[in-house]
Amino acid sequence: MADIGGFITTHQAWAGPIMGAVAFGESLAFVGLLVPATALMLAVGGMIGTGAIDPVPVLAWAIGGAVLGDAVSYVIGLTMGMGVCRRWPLNRHRSAVARTRLFFRRYGFATIFLGRFLGPIRSTVPLVAGVLRMDHRAFQVANVLSAILWVPLMLSPGYLAAKSIAGQEGSQEADWMRLLTVAILGSILVTWLIARKVGAKPRLRSAAARSPAS
Numbered sequence: 001m002a003d004i005g006g007f008i009t010t011h012q013a014w015a016g017p018i019m020g021a022v023a024f025g026e027s028l029a030f031v032g033l034l035v036p037a038t039a040l041m042l043a044v045g046g047m048i049g050t051g052a053i054d055p056v057p058v059l060a061w062a063i064g065g066a067v068l069g070d071a072v073s074y075v076i077g078l079t080m081g082m083g084v085c086r087r088w089p090l091n092r093h094r095s096a097v098a099r100t101r102l103f104f105r106r107y108g109f110a111t112i113f114l115g116r117f118l119g120p121i122r123s124t125v126p127l128v129a130g131v132l133r134m135d136h137r138a139f140q141v142a143n144v145l146s147a148i149l150w151v152p153l154m155l156s157p158g159y160l161a162a163k164s165i166a167g168q169e170g171s172q173e174a175d176w177m178r179l180l181t182v183a184i185l186g187s188i189l190v191t192w193l194i195a196r197k198v199g200a201k202p203r204l205r206s207a208a209a210r211s212p213a214s
Contacts, residue, residue: 027069045158077130
C-alpha cells in the first residue's frame with residue numbers, strides 16, 4: 001500500500017481510479033479480506049488535506065467502487081446460494097456466518113448499512129444478503145447510502161490530521177465537518193425510515209396469519 005500511496009503522490013490524476021479500485025476490492029466478497037485499504041485511505045485523506053489532490057474524483061470513484069463491490073458480492077451470494085457458506089473461507093467461520101444470518105433475519109436493511117463499517121466482515125455482509133435473497137431494492141438503497149457515508153468517514157481522519165499539522169484550520173475544515181455531519185444525519189434518517197417501511201411488511205403478514213378467518 002505504501003507503493004500505491006507513492007504512485008498517487010507523483011501521479012495525482014490517477015488518484016480517483018486507484019481509490020475506486022481499492023474500494024471495490026475492499027468491498028468484494030473474499031477479496032476484501034486481503035485488501036487493507038484503511039491505511040491507504042487515511043494517506044489519501046491527508047493528501048486531500050494538504051491540497052495535493054482534488055477530493056471530488058477521489059470521492060466519486062471510491063463511492064462508486066464501494067457500491068459496485070457490494071453489488072457484485074450480493075450477486076455472488078444470490079447465484080451460489082447456501083453452497084458458498086460451505087466453501088473457503090466462510091467454512092472456517094461458520095459460527096460468525098450463523099450469527100450474521102440471524103442478524104439479517106431481524107434487522108435485514110440495517111445490517112447492510114452497518115456492515116460497511118465492521119472491518120473484516122465488510123465484504124461478507126452483502127454476500128450473505130444475496131444468499132438470504134434480501135429484497136434487491138432495499139439492498140441497493142442501503143448499499144449506496146452506506147458507501148456515501150463510509151468513504152468520507154475513512155478519508156476524514158487523514159484530512160483533519162493534515163490540516164492540523166499544517167495549521168490550516170479554517171473555513172475548509174469547517175465546511176468538511178459540516179458536510180460530514182449532514183451526511184451522517186441524513187443517512188441515519190433515511191436508513192431509519194426505510195428500515196421501518198421494510199420491517200413493517202413482515203409484521204403485517206404475521207398479524208394477518210394470526211388473525212382468525214372471518
